[in-house]
Amino acid sequence: MLAGAAWGTILSGAGAQELVTKDLVGKPDAPKSLVLRLAGDGPNSPDPDWAAGYAKLFGDFIAKHPDWKFEMQTMSNDIGQEQARMLEQVKSGRGPDCAAVDSFQLALFKSSKVLKPMTAYFKPEEVSDLFPYVQQGIKGDDGEIYAWWYSTDLRVLYRNKSVVPEAPKDWSELKKAALASVDEGTEGFLFNGSRYEGTVFDWLSNFWSQGGQLVDDKGKPVFAAGENRAKILKAIGYYKDLVDSGAAPKRVTTIGNYNDLNAAAAAGTTALFVGGNWQLAQLKNTLDEDEYANWTFDQIPGPTADARSTGTGGWTLASFTDDREKTEMCATVAREIYAGPGTALQQNLPTAKALFTKFDVYKTPEFQKFGELLQYGQARPGVPIYPEISNQLQIAMGDVLSGTKTPEQALDAAAAAVDAAYKRL
Structure with a gap:
C-alpha cells in the first residue's frame, strides 16, 4: 500500500504540487527532462518503506527544480545482465541520460569511453572527504570524475x-x-x-x-x-x-x-x-x-x-549524455538525493567520512564501527x-x-x- 501510495501521491513543496509516480517525477509538461535509470532504489522500490521515503525525497527535490521532469526506469534484479544491456544501449545511442552503475562494473564503463565528466559539479573538499578507494574508483586516467560513488559496503x-x-x-x-x-x-x-x-x-x-x-x-x-x-x-x-x-x-x-x-x-x-x-x-x-x-x-x-x-563495493550514479545541463542535473541528484539522505534511508554505508556524523542512523556504535573498518577497505581493481x-x-x-x-x-x-x-x- 505504501509503495502504491508513493507512486500515486501528489506531493507538495515550495508552494507547488509535484507528481511522483512509478514512471515520472515532475510535471508532465516540464520543459526539461532527464531519463533516469535506477536499480530499484527510488520511488519504484519493491520495499514499501523505501518507496515512500524516496517519493518524499524526489518530491521535495523536484519542487526545487520545477522546470525538470524525470522519466523513471528501473532495472531488474539480474544486475549483471542489466548492466551489460545498458552498456550496449549507451554505445548505440539508446541508453538513459543518467543511471546507476554498479561499482563492480564501473571500470568497464570507463574503459568503454561512454561516461561523461562530472568533475565541474563537485567541490574539491567533497572529493577529498571520500574514502581513498572511492576517490580512486570514480576517477579516470585523466583525473576527471566520471561517476559519483554514493553508497558502499564492506x-x-x-x-x-x-x-x-x-x-x-x-x-x-x-x-x-x-x-x-x-x-x-x-x-x-x-x-x-x-x-x-x-x-x-x-x-x-x-x-x-x-x-x-x-x-x-x-x-x-x-x-x-x-x-x-x-x-x-x-x-x-x-x-x-x-x-x-x-x-x-x-x-x-x-x-x-x-x-x-x-x-x-x-x-x-x-x-x-x-x-x-x-x-x-x-x-x-x-x-x-x-x-x-x-x-x-x-x-x-x-x-x-x-x-x-x-572488500568494499557499492553503487555509483553516472551520466551518458552530451547535454551538459543534464549531466549537471545527474550530479545534483547524486549529491542531494543519493549520497546522503537516500543512503541513510536504506541504511547503506556512505562513501564520505562526514556523513557518519551528519545522519542519526550512522551514530550508533555498530555504524561507527563499520565506518572505522572502511579504512581497511579495498575495491575490486x-x-x-x-x-x-x-x-x-x-x-x-x-x-x-x-x-x-x-x-x-x-x-x-x-x-x-x-x-x-x-x-x-
Whole structure:
C-alpha cells in the first residue's frame, strides 16, 4: 500500500504540487527532462518503506527544480545482465541520460569511453572527504570524475558470542574457534564457496591483507606471478585447510547466496561466517531479540593480527549524455538525493567520512564501527579484465575445495585462462 501510495501521491513543496509516480517525477509538461535509470532504489522500490521515503525525497527535490521532469526506469534484479544491456544501449545511442552503475562494473564503463565528466559539479573538499578507494574508483586516467560513488559496503566476520566469546585475531585463531564451535554442535565457519562473484570478493581480503595484487598499474593480470603467486596460494590454501580440517563444512562449495548464511545463523547451525555489513539489519529482523543479542561482528582476520583488509563495493550514479545541463542535473541528484539522505534511508554505508556524523542512523556504535573498518577497505581493481579474473578464481576455488585439483593446478589453469582473455581485450 505504501509503495502504491508513493507512486500515486501528489506531493507538495515550495508552494507547488509535484507528481511522483512509478514512471515520472515532475510535471508532465516540464520543459526539461532527464531519463533516469535506477536499480530499484527510488520511488519504484519493491520495499514499501523505501518507496515512500524516496517519493518524499524526489518530491521535495523536484519542487526545487520545477522546470525538470524525470522519466523513471528501473532495472531488474539480474544486475549483471542489466548492466551489460545498458552498456550496449549507451554505445548505440539508446541508453538513459543518467543511471546507476554498479561499482563492480564501473571500470568497464570507463574503459568503454561512454561516461561523461562530472568533475565541474563537485567541490574539491567533497572529493577529498571520500574514502581513498572511492576517490580512486570514480576517477579516470585523466583525473576527471566520471561517476559519483554514493553508497558502499564492506565484508566482516559475524560471530555468535555465546559460542565464540572472543574475536579471532588471525587465521589460526579463527580455525581454532571454528573447530571449537563444531564441538558445540555447529557446522563451523561458513562462507560463500560456489561459483559466484561473492565467493571471490569475500575471500580476497585474505590475499589483499598480505599485500597481494591482482593486476599491475597497467591493468595486466599479475596474481599468479612472482610474490603474488606465493600470496594467493597461501590464501587459497587457508580456505582449503579450513575445509580439510573440518573447521568449515564441505558444503561451502554449494553456498552462493548471503541469504543462505543468514538462514544458518537463524537455525543456529553456525556461529561464524563472512558476510556483508547489510546482513546485520537482516539478522536483527530475522532473529528473536535474545538470539540477536548474541551476535556481533569483527574485522576479518588476516594471516597475522596486524594484517587487515576487507572488500568494499557499492553503487555509483553516472551520466551518458552530451547535454551538459543534464549531466549537471545527474550530479545534483547524486549529491542531494543519493549520497546522503537516500543512503541513510536504506541504511547503506556512505562513501564520505562526514556523513557518519551528519545522519542519526550512522551514530550508533555498530555504524561507527563499520565506518572505522572502511579504512581497511579495498575495491575490486578498476580494470576490464577483473570479471574474468573473478570467474576463473571462482572455478579454481571450487576445484580446490572439492579436492579435484591442488591449489597449484587450479591457479595455473586460472592464470592461463585469464592471460588468454587479456590478450583478446
